[in-house]
Amino acid sequence: MALIVDKTRDHVISTAERGYGLFNVLLLMAAIPAGWTTVFDTSTTAFIMPSAECELDLSLFRKGLLAASTYAGMICIAVVWGFTADHIGRKYLLLFGLMSDTLCNVFGSAAQSYYVYLSFKFTSGIIVGGPFAILMTYIAEFHGERHRSRVLMWTGSLFALGNVAVPALSSAVLPRAWSFSLFNNSLIFDAWRIFLLICALPPFLGFVAMWSFPESPKFLMTKGRSEEALKVFRRMYSMNTGKPEDDYPVKILRVENVAKLQTPLEPANRSSRDGSRRSFYRMKFLFPTPYIFPLFTINVIIFASMTGMHVMKSWLPQLIVILNNFDPKESDDSPIVPTICEKLNVQAIEAFGAQAALALGNTTETCIPMIVSTTVYTNATIIAASAVTGSFLVGAIVNKVGKKSILLVSLVSGGSCYLGLSFSPSTTIFLVLCSAIIALTGISTNAITSMIIEVVPTSLRATAVSVTLMTGRFGALTGNLLFPILLSVSCDAPFYYIGGFLTLCFVLAIFLSKYSGKLP
Numbered sequence: 001m002a003l004i005v006d007k008t009r010d011h012v013i014s015t016a017e018r019g020y021g022l023f024n025v026l027l028l029m030a031a032i033p034a035g036w037t038t039v040f041d042t043s044t045t046a047f048i049m050p051s052a053e054c055e056l057d058l059s060l061f062r063k064g065l066l067a068a069s070t071y072a073g074m075i076c077i078a079v080v081w082g083f084t085a086d087h088i089g090r091k092y093l094l095l096f097g098l099m100s101d102t103l104c105n106v107f108g109s110a111a112q113s114y115y116v117y118l119s120f121k122f123t124s125g126i127i128v129g130g131p132f133a134i135l136m137t138y139i140a141e142f143h144g145e146r147h148r149s150r151v152l153m154w155t156g157s158l159f160a161l162g163n164v165a166v167p168a169l170s171s172a173v174l175p176r177a178w179s180f181s182l183f184n185n186s187l188i189f190d191a192w193r194i195f196l197l198i199c200a201l202p203p204f205l206g207f208v209a210m211w212s213f214p215e216s217p218k219f220l221m222t223k224g225r226s227e228e229a230l231k232v233f234r235r236m237y238s239m240n241t242g243k244p245e246d247d248y249p250v251k252i253l254r255v256e257n258v259a260k261l262q263t264p265l266e267p268a269n270r271s272s273r274d275g276s277r278r279s280f281y282r283m284k285f286l287f288p289t290p291y292i293f294p295l296f297t298i299n300v301i302i303f304a305s306m307t308g309m310h311v312m313k314s315w316l317p318q319l320i321v322i323l324n325n326f327d328p329k330e331s332d333d334s335p336i337v338p339t340i341c342e343k344l345n346v347q348a349i350e351a352f353g354a355q356a357a358l359a360l361g362n363t364t365e366t367c368i369p370m371i372v373s374t375t376v377y378t379n380a381t382i383i384a385a386s387a388v389t390g391s392f393l394v395g396a397i398v399n400k401v402g403k404k405s406i407l408l409v410s411l412v413s414g415g416s417c418y419l420g421l422s423f424s425p426s427t428t429i430f431l432v433l434c435s436a437i438i439a440l441t442g443i444s445t446n447a448i449t450s451m452i453i454e455v456v457p458t459s460l461r462a463t464a465v466s467v468t469l470m471t472g473r474f475g476a477l478t479g480n481l482l483f484p485i486l487l488s489v490s491c492d493a494p495f496y497y498i499g500g501f502l503t504l505c506f507v508l509a510i511f512l513s514k515y516s517g518k519l520p
Contacts, residue, residue, distance in 0.1 A: 020147050021240025027142060027213060028151065032158050034094070034135055034206030037101055039162030041128045042070050042476075044199045045121065046314045047170040047380070050321040050372045051192040056114045060484035067314040068480035069118055071473045073125020090138040090216045097134070098207040100127045105200035109193045128203075141218035142236070156446075160391060162202075163313075164384045170195060170317075171377030226252075297508050299471040301411070301448045304501045306472035307479035308414055309441035311498065314480050316383065316434055319344070320376045323427050340424045341491035383435040390439035391446070404512070407447040411506040414440035418499030422492045441502070445472065451512075 049063050058066070101124055108120035136155070143151050173195040181188045189197065220229035230252075234245040241247075323343050394406060417433045417440065424430035452468060479498070486493035 023239040030209035033202040035159035036162035036202040043166040048192040064484040069121040070125035071477040073122045074129035098203040101203040109196035141216040167380035175374045301505045302472040303475035305445040307475035310476035311479040387439035410440045410444040415502030421495045
């Protein structure tokens with residue numbers, strides 16, 4: 001009979017794994033659709049905006065608000081998800097979030113007005129903001145120290161493939177002339193609505209796949225539910241070794257001091273009503289002198305990086321459509337090749353529907369959508385695949401080059417690409433720069449996030465990561481709101497704003513190690 005206390009928790013998990021096996025592989029496979037849920041929820045709007053422009057009456061600002069709505073929902077309730085997961089468990093809250101998001105996507109696909117669809121996207125952001133963080137915690141708690149880092153790296157890489165899946169799916173669905181109707185033609189589903197309906201599959205498949213997995217053994221142990229945790233370990237052992245569960249060498253699992261498994265900086269009171277108080281209690285430890293300057297710098301950098309990345313991801317399909325629909329007659333200097341900014345003339349874009357209607361002989365001005373070529377989705381898929389490939393390559397050399405070097409190069413290169421967009425001599429060069437921007441800003445986001453562990457102690461890392469990710473999402477929110485406003489002022493304005501911000505962050509990153517004294 002074996003007595004297991006909290007100090008040997010990782011040993012228990014390692015014993016259950018027997019060096020990694022079938023249980024862990026199945027868990028990783030089941031997590032893929034659940035992990036793709038966040039990617040789909042934040043990316044699908046970008047691909048339906050050109051097709052839904054007339055039906056939802058989308059102006060440039062309305063498009064920006066729609067792109068920002070999911071991030072707004074994520075910010076509003078992100079902290080609550082973490083506290084709830086600590087009280088009722090990882091698995092069932094994850095399942096609740098996935099099924100709720102499925103329903104949100106299904107009902108959102110049937111929305112008949114802009115504001116109804118906007119409300120569903122905002123609600124989807126509230127729902128999906130928690131399950132992704134819970135999912136990563138859930139996966140980590142099934143692995144011991146030996147395999148945890150590698151598993152989380154592969155998990156992040158597999159989740160990143162969702163960025164390729166969205167444009168690939170859009171290229172397969174949106175150009176089609178598909179449609180069906182419900183309720184005596186009162187509700188017509190054309191291609192873009194069918195696309196949204198299909199995008200409800202990742203959270204649904206994630207719900208189905210995760211249903212058969214047990215609760216996190218770490219969570220069960222922190223709640224003193226040792227018998228249930230032992231059953232989980234036995235199941236892992238049996239699946240990984242092929243032996244009966246009764247052969248598991250540990251017969252008794254007992255946590256002698258549950259408090260030791262909890263964060264030492266938390267107040268003793270564990271009631272759910274004190275969740276907000278405990279949050280601010282932990283956060284105040286982030287602001288002493290050793291941490292305040294590096295954390296401020298990190299948050300500024302991730303704000304700029306996520307602004308640059310998500311603005312480009314949200315607006316790239318729309319920009320490609322505008323460039324493809326450009327009429328050379330609109331250029332004032334016809335003998336000269338028109339610049340990118342002449343092609344992105346906002347007044348001509350907003351007047352496009354009325355002009356097209358009048359050209360067709362309509363007596364009243366009605367919205368005529370821009371022509372969306374299949375090359376739009378093909379180009380978006382290629383760009384997404386290139387960005388993901390770049391992230392994989394950087395991950396392979398990060399240990400040799402160093403995180404800070406990669407951060408500096410990605411920031412200055414990303415800023416330069418943004419500044420160079422308005423000077424692009426052709427649409428092809430413009431798309432190449434867009435691809436580089438998405439890759440570089442994604443790399444800088446990952447690099448700066450990983451640096452947090454070298455700035456703050458273990459007991460504060462989870463809180464620091466939560467605060468930093470919320471800052472990044474706020475950057476994505478404000479960037480999507482500001483982009484159409486700045487574009488209306490001047491074509492150069494949004495590119496100069498983000499490019500200049502990233503360049504400023506490059507300067508800040510140079511001095512990052514001087515404050516923390518811990519960065520490589």
